[in-house]
Amino acid sequence: MALKKTHAAALCAVLLASGCSFAEDVLFPTSGTVAPAQGEGVAGEVPPAMGTGSYEPIGVTAGSPTGTFVGGKVMALRADLQALQATLARQNQSLQQIRNETVQDSQRYHGTVAAINARLQVGTTPGNPVLTQQWNAAQGELDRITDDVLKMNRLTNDVTASSTMAGFLLDSVRSARSLSGAVDEDHRQLRILEDETNRTVVMVERLLSELTSDSIRQQQYVASEKQNLNTLALGIKNGALFAGGLTSRVNASYESTGPARTLASGEAPLVTIRFDKPNVNYEPALYAAIKSALDRRPSATFDVVAVSPVGNTPGTQALAATNAKRNADSVLRSLTNMNLPASRVRTSSTTSPAVAGGEVQVFVR
Known part of the structure; x- marks a missing residue:
């Protein structure tokens, strides 16, 4: 969604109901208008690597x-893991197919744009109909890349569901070891099943992380190329x-090389999103907070920090950190969908004994 004017008071109820808290006192007193997200350079630049x-x-x-009884439970859990891995195999196949399609669509797009640039470089007649036809073709090819990005987003949602299922399955396997009535063979099979489930969890998380990064980079690239097509x-x-023009200069002013903010700074977060229930509706409150910050300082950038509680065991702490990072990735995708450039957002993670459950904190830089 585009960043647009929204009545802040109308979102206060949503802000509380969705598990978000908004720190008004960290916003800036300076005035100004929100600078539009712009693309970099001239159309035809190399797309981001996937x-x-x-x-x-x-x-x-x-x-x-x-x-x-425990042996029967092991058989059921093993069947669940086989089903999960079959789903993962299909998702991996979909990822490779989307990547191939994106590469092919990008090659066609850049070939068309290069032809337009070459003709304009030496000069031509105003409103040349041949170039107009090529521009229309480039627009259609960029639309196909947009469709590829939408496929990535849908696949990201599917893999997120698989990640949740993998975490639940790992907890179930570990819980089965405490059931009474087991023989030594049951525990031996459970140990093997736990190891294989744990490796599957790691694989799903790596897939989700890489897919999320691909999706965000491609979204920003498409937004940039739309601006560059307007220049063409x-x-x-x-x-x-x-x-060149103003687009590269505007984006250059937003570039940040400073480190991501940490909780040790003692500053209150702009937004705290507590993921203490399923399907937290945080986006309205997040949108209102980000827009207010940008209204006060158009050049502001943001830190998205995944905060997880300190677990009793290394395993529970690692699982909590994984869930917090996944929630932070969701917040990052939401900010991207709000047309906030990825170059203006930093992500990091930390643990805190003051946090009962996983949460995501957003700071202003």
Whole structure:
């Protein structure tokens, strides 16, 4: 969604109901208007590289029935892991297909744009119909790249569901070890199943992380190229190439090389999103807070910090950190969908004994 004017008071109830808290006192007193998100340079620049990982399931070790209640539980959990890995295999196949389609669509797009740039470089007649036809073709090719990004987003949602299922399955396998009525063979099979489930959890999280990064980079790239096509349209209208322009200068002013903020700074977060229930509706409150910050300081940048509680064991702490990072990735995707450039957002993670459950904190820089 585009950043647009919203009545802040109308969102106060949503802000509380969705598990978000808003720190008004950290916003800035300076005035100004929000600078629009712009693309960089001239259309036809090289698209961002996508990940190259392939996430093939590791397989599930077969086991023999023991005749006990726990043995039956092991068989059911093993079947669940096999189903999860089959889903993961399909998702990996979809990822590779989307990547191939995106590469092909990008090559066609850049070939068309390069032809337009070459003609404009040496000069041509204003409103050249051949260049206009090529521009329309480039617009259609960029729309296909947009469709590829939408496929990435849908796949990201599917993999997020798989990640949740993997975490639940790992907890179930660990819980089965405490059931009474088991024989030694049941516990041996449970140990093998736990190891394989744990490796599957790691694989799903890596897939989700790489897919999220690909999706965000491609979204920003498409937004940039849409602006650059507008620059090309102006060049075709005038019969001369308009290189660079204001777009690169605007984005250069937003570039940040400072480190991500940490909780040790003692500053109150702009927004705290507590993921203490399923389907937290945080986006309205997040939108209102970000827009207010940008209204006061158009050049503001933001830190998204995944905060997880300190666990009793290394395993529970690692699982909590993974869930917090996944929630932070969701917040990052929301900010991108609000047309906030990725170059203006930093992500990090930390633990805190003061946090009962996973939460995401957003700071202003």
